[in-house]
Amino acid sequence: MLEKIPRASYRLQFTPKFGFKQAQALLPYLQTLGISHIYASPIMRPRKGSTHGYDVCDPNAVNPELGNQEEFLELLHEVKVRDMGWLQDIVPNHMAYSHENAYLVEVLEHGTASQYADFFDITWDHQHEALRGRVLAPFLGKPYGQCVKAGELKIVFEHGGLWVGYYTNRYPLSPESYWTVLGSNLEELHEKCGEESNEYITFCGSLHTLKNVSHVFNPIERVSQCNMAKAVLRKLYDENKVIKDFVNVKIGRLSTVPDGDYVAFDSLMASQHFRLAFWKVAAEELNYRRFFTVSDLICVRVEHEHVFEATHKFILDLVSRDLISGLRIDHIDGLFDPLTYLQRLRAHAPNAYLVVEKILEKTENLPREWPIEGTTGYDFLNYLGYLFCDRKSRARFDSIYFKITGNHQDPEVLQADKQRLIIGKHMAGDIDNLARLILTISNVDLMGRDITAYALRRALVEVLTYFPVYRSYISTSSFSKDDAKYIATALKLARETKSGLDIEFDFIERFLMVQGDTIRAAEFDDAWKKAVMRFQQFTGPLMAKGFEDTLFYVYNRHLALNEVGGWPLDFGTSQKDFSSFINRRLKTFPFSMNSTATHDTKRGEDTRVRMHVLSEIPQEWEKLLFTWLKQNAVHKYSSGMSALPAKNDEYLLYQTLIGTFPLNGIIDETYILRINDYMIKAVREAKVHTAWIKPDDEYEHAVSDFVKKCLDETNNSQFVHELRHFSQKISWHGLLNSLSQLTLKLSLPGIPDFYQGTETWDFSLVDPDNRQEQDYNSRMSLLPDLKNISMDINSLTEAMQTGLIKMFVIQKILNYKEQNPILFTNGDNQLLNAKGNSKDNVLAFSRIFQKNKMLIVVPRFTTKLIKAKELPLGKSIWAETRLTLPTQWHGETVTDVFSNQSLKLGSELNIGDTLSSFPVAILAGTN
DSSP states (O other): OGGGSOSOEEEEOOBTTBOHHHHHHHHHHHHHHTOOEEEEOOOEEESTTOSSSOSEEEEEEEOTTTOOHHHHHHHHHHHHHTTOEEEEEEOOSEEEOSTTOHHHHHHHHHGGGSTTTTTBOBOTTOSSGGGTTSEEEEEESSOHHHHHHTTOEEEEEETTEEEEEETTEEEEOOTTHHHHHHOSSHHHHHHHHOTTOHHHHHHHHHHHHHHTGGGOOOHHHHHHHHHHHHHHHHHHHHHOHHHHHHHHHHHHHHSOOTTOOOHHHHHHHHTSSEEEEEGGGGGTOOSBOEETTEEEEEEBOTTSHHHHHHHHHHHHHHHHTTSOOEEEETTGGGSSOHHHHHHHHHHHOTTSEEEEOOOOOTTOOOOTTOOSSEEOSHHHHHHHHHTTSOGGGHHHHHHHHHHHHOOOOOHHHHHHHHHHHHHHHHSHHHHHHHHHHHHHHHTTSGGGTTOOHHHHHHHHHHHHHTOOSSOOOOBTTBOOHHHHHHHHHHHHHHHHHOOSOHHHHHHHHHHHTTOOTTTTOGGGHHHHHHHHHHHHHHHHHHHIIIIITTGGGTOOSOGGGOOTTOOTTSOOOOHHHHHHHHHHHHHHOTTOEEOSOOTTOSBOHHHHHHHGGGGGOHHHHHHHHHHHHHHGGGGSEEETTEEESOHHHHHHHHHHHHHHOOTTOOOOHHHHHHHHHHHHHHHHHHTSSOOSSSOOHHHHHHHHHHHHHHTOTTTSHHHHHHHHHHHHHHHHHHHHHHHHHHHHHHHSSSEEEEETTTTSOOOOBSTTGGGSOOOHHHHHTTGGGGGGOOSSHHHHHHHHHHTHHHHHHHHHHHHHHHHOHHHHHHOOOEEOOEESTTGGGEEEEEEEETTEEEEEEEEOOGGGTOOTTOOOOSHHHHTTOEEEOOGGGTTOEEEETTTOOEEEOOSEEEHHHHTSSSSSEEEEEOO
């Protein structure tokens, strides 16, 4: 079992600028740090130029922009030779809606006659006639008619066939359309080619093949005949100038031009297996499932075994050859039946380390029956980070936030409002489809005969709005107590909010709670399963878009809490709750990842814990904050009765500046641009004054102008001086928080994961800021200095500034873990109680497995202990603060992993003795 479990993983974001050769060059460096497994972003072929890889076009071929397959295999072999492992991020839920996706192109070309018609989650029998048997293609920049009249749609002959082109987008014409486009006036072509022209005969024969292909019922044979006929046409086009000119004239006449005749073109479009539409149509009328609200990512029906086999063939071959040792499954909640998918995956990869990207609410449990090692660690990230938020300051922060914004709206009500906003603006079509699907069942149920589509939709909106978790996992074989609890909670809140929908709420309850003989009668079982699974597939996207991508940019009380998978309505967490979480996970999924940063986090791991320092000094923060509000009022833009930007966004800016201010104190153009780009993204995500779908130029200009003027050191020197002074003061305490966070992440139960670049200080923001190219040369240049860190104050202070101390902690703990793997994987976890005046400023845990033991001791809330540039070391700082030790430790001689100092333990351990030469401690038992 332990062979497949990583010691520590390191996430690499592959891009066209960072490919397989660059990754291979990093292996010695990462191995020196103690990393055992490379954790790779998606590497299967995406759209050209993709910077993230989640827009997969071919799941069975590597991305050529990263390197060829031979280079990838060489990299995997090098990993294996070094006795390291490879964790691969895979994307089973969706693929790119693109002409680069050959699977989808065949569907767009052949419709339901394609062998891939059931690969994608398309509602072919949609109630709207315009979508029946067709796939919506909502990618036009304006309404279809306007695009036609503007001459923006062209018929083109390229990539082996006829397409309708819209700028860089391409959509394949159906085989029968070739006769429509090219089959008229053939006598003219015959005359020009000559009576005995074989090319003319071949040309006509190919057109007739395509015209009559609808009579070929075997999908593979149909496509084969079409491809052969199209290949012949293309060859003739390339080699015969007469035919080329004839084709060009034909397609030119059908392409749209300003003020032209559009009847023939529109008729041609009406006969296709896709329907071109304005991009806004997708929010209200959609007949395929997409990833969240991203229309150009179309979902895959991986619940079909043949689809699973087809889309996992390459990756599972690498697993079977032991070249890939683990898989990370992206967006597990988007799948139709996660449990069946995971069981199928485990059957094909019995020895692989499997983790899922799964957001868990604070008290939510990962389904025990899932055959995986755990999650990618968002629950750990938030529980751990919240330990550094001083819970005693909650009331003061509530007061500060109210004074700034004047907003007294209950944040839970605000969250519900944002969920409804997302449904109305972005998911109305999805909800309509869901309501119609459920309505087909209600009409055959005795208690549901009088339910209308309109009322059912209204009720569904409320239930979805108040659904308390990302997803439930009801299926024909599973209905847990947790599922029942979540549904009951949503229905209770929905009923309290909307009156007059009792019949609909009652039916939804019976529908979701699997009650009623009619609903579950055998003949309706498949329909029920499809409807209930579809309901569950929509709760996750709604939570993600309404909560994380909207509320997190609106409710700005304390931004460090607004993290993916977080609970910003809380304010920190207790040591007891944190320990309970760790121990629950230790019993159920002990090998879940311990993450503190990912490619999707809203802020870098060191940004967050620096911002948490504000919770330790609320009075000072409040005083300075209101000084800044007054100072910078002159930089606001007046618009009518308003001063822009709004106070809520201004408060977001100040917190962001505190969290990201450079350690060297220098404000350069790069930093100003980073902050400006982040602020524009943040106000668009908030969807209050501007939005992605309808940007408000005036407001965004006011935000950008405000950022630049605030950070103008020449004309706003007082603010910049105060910002620099305050940031440098709290940044020191933030660095100490980071070391404590890092030590707990490495030593507590779970698999520590490092996002690229976080082995030194990481003060990044949300993507794309956190996906920038990393400077590995400077990091690798620090490796020789790791051996030279001494335990004197000057050396430690310098190492704190450069980030070398972070690498030192990583290397020391991972080396210790390599020597004592069973202690880390099997050891228990016990929270230790502290006594004394500074008892709240220390976190300590005991881990024991048989004779293997370690004590973990780290500080927190250090503003109450030391000044900036000081270290929390020795009895002069900790006085009589001490830990009560379990009896197993009494009389034990321990050695500090970092300083190599030894201590003889009694029933208590003085913190000043423990933290005497290094700011964190791992005390290893010698027995």
